[in-house]
Amino acid sequence: MSALLDLQGKRLVLGLSGGIACYKSAELVRLLTKAGAEVQVVMTEAAAEFITPVTMQALSGRPVVTSQWDAREPNNMAHINLSREADAIVIAPASADCIAKLAQGRADDLLSLMCLARPWTAGDQRCPLLIAPAMNREMWAHPATQRNVAQVVADGAQLLGPGHGDQACGEVGDGRMLEPAELLEDIVAAFQPKRLAGKTLLITAGPTFEAIDPVRGITNLSSGKMGFALARAAREAGAQVTLVAGPVSLPTPRGVQRIDVRSARQMHDTVLPLAPRHDVFVATAAVADWRPATLAEHKIKKDGKKQAPTFELTENPDILAAVAALRGAKPYCVGFAAESENLLEHARAKLKRKGIPLIVGNLGPATFGRDDNALLLVDATTQQALPADGGTADKLSLARLLVADIAARLQAAHHPA
Structure with missing residues (x-):
C-alpha cells in the first residue's frame, strides 16, 4: 500500500546507540534508502559492539561517523554539520542511557552532542528528533526512564514506540524497538502536514x-x-x-x-x-x-436435479x-x-x-x-x-x-x- 519514494530528497541522520536491536537498524537503513532517503549513519562506541560500521556503510552508501573527533570534517565539527544538513535525526535504537543523556543535556559522545547542537528553538522544525526506545521491560518501566522519556518529549522529541513482545533476554513486555517497517511508516508520517490535527x-x-x-x-x-x-x-x-x-x-x-x-x-x-x-x-x-x-441452517446441497x-x-x-x-x-x-x-x-x-x-x-x-x-x-x-x-x-x-x-x-x- 505504501507510496513509492515517500522520502525522496530527505536527508536523515540515523543514530545507533548500544543495544541488541542494532540488528534491526540494518534493515531500517535499507527501507529508508529504498523510500528515497539519503541516510547518514552515526554510531556510538557501544553500538559498534553489536553491529559493525562496515555493515552500515555498505547499506547506506556513506561512511559511518563514530566520533566527535573525526578529522574528515574540514572544520572538525561533525556535530554541527550533520545536524544542519539533516531533515531529521532518528535514533534507533535509543537505549536507556541514550535517552538519559538527551534528557539531561549531556554531550559526551558524537550522537548526544549532535542532538544537543541541532536546531531546537520552539516552533523550529528544521531538524526534528525521532527516538525509538529499545531496552528490557524493567528498564523501560523504571521511574527514572519514564521521567527521562517525558522530559525528552517535553523538549520536542517524537517517541516512536516502544513495541511489546519477546525480548532478547527471554522476557516479554514493553520496551522492544519497533520493527523496521513500523519505524518507516512513523518516519514517513512525521513529514506529512498535520492538516487534521485534533480531528x-x-x-x-x-x-x-x-x-x-x-x-x-x-x-x-x-x-x-x-x-x-x-x-x-x-x-x-x-x-x-x-x-x-x-x-x-x-x-x-x-x-x-x-x-x-x-x-x-x-x-x-x-x-x-x-x-x-x-x-x-x-x-x-x-x-x-x-x-x-x-x-439456511445448513449448507445448501445439490439435489441431483440440476435445479439451482x-x-x-x-x-x-x-x-x-x-x-x-x-x-x-x-x-x-x-x-x-x-x-x-x-x-x-x-x-x-x-x-x-x-x-x-x-x-x-x-x-x-x-x-x-x-x-x-x-x-x-x-x-x-x-x-x-x-x-x-x-x-x-x-x-x-x-x-x-x-x-x-x-x-x-x-x-x-x-x-x-
Whole structure:
C-alpha cells in the first residue's frame, strides 16, 4: 500500500546507540534508502559492539561517523554539520542511557552532542528528533526512564514506540524497538502536514459478506485498500482514526483503531453509535445493498436435479444515509460511489440522494484489488479529478490528496469567506 519514494530528497541522520536491536537498524537503513532517503549513519562506541560500521556503510552508501573527533570534517565539527544538513535525526535504537543523556543535556559522545547542537528553538522544525526506545521491560518501566522519556518529549522529541513482545533476554513486555517497517511508516508520517490535527475520523472499508448458508454468501471484489490507505493518510495528517473494516486481509495502519465486522448490519450497528463522536465520517466500504431474507441452517446441497436454489433478498440498511440523517451532533459525511459506467451522473445522483456534501467516485471494476486508482470528487456544484492530470496514482498518494481536500473543506466550513 505504501507510496513509492515517500522520502525522496530527505536527508536523515540515523543514530545507533548500544543495544541488541542494532540488528534491526540494518534493515531500517535499507527501507529508508529504498523510500528515497539519503541516510547518514552515526554510531556510538557501544553500538559498534553489536553491529559493525562496515555493515552500515555498505547499506547506506556513506561512511559511518563514530566520533566527535573525526578529522574528515574540514572544520572538525561533525556535530554541527550533520545536524544542519539533516531533515531529521532518528535514533534507533535509543537505549536507556541514550535517552538519559538527551534528557539531561549531556554531550559526551558524537550522537548526544549532535542532538544537543541541532536546531531546537520552539516552533523550529528544521531538524526534528525521532527516538525509538529499545531496552528490557524493567528498564523501560523504571521511574527514572519514564521521567527521562517525558522530559525528552517535553523538549520536542517524537517517541516512536516502544513495541511489546519477546525480548532478547527471554522476557516479554514493553520496551522492544519497533520493527523496521513500523519505524518507516512513523518516519514517513512525521513529514506529512498535520492538516487534521485534533480531528477524529470514522472510516469504513472493504466489502461486506451477506451469508446465504453457513459456508456461502453474497459479497463483492472490494479489497479495502483505498479505505485502509485513507485511514493511514488521516492518521499521518494528525487525526485520531477509527477504522471499521469488512472481511479483508490487510494489516492495520499504525496508530489506527480497527474494528472488524462481517455483514452490512454489523457495520451499521457499529458505525451508528460511533458517528456522533467523530468530526468526519468517510464511507469507503463497498456495502452490499441486499442480503438473503433468511439464512439456511445448513449448507445448501445439490439435489441431483440440476435445479439451482432460489432465495428471497431484502434490502440492507443504508449506513451513509443513516449517519447523514442523524439529529444533533453528526460528522461531516463523505461517501464513495463505485460505479461501472456514467460515473459523474451516478455520483451526483448519490450525493443528492444521501444528502451529503461530498461524494468520491471511482470505477469499481477498474480499481477493485488494484494498488492504483483514479478518483472523481463531486460536490453540489463542482467536480474534480484526482490526480489532477486525469491519470492514476497509487492509493496512498490518492488518500493523501483526498485528506488534504477534506481538511480544506472543513476549514472552509468553519471559516466561510
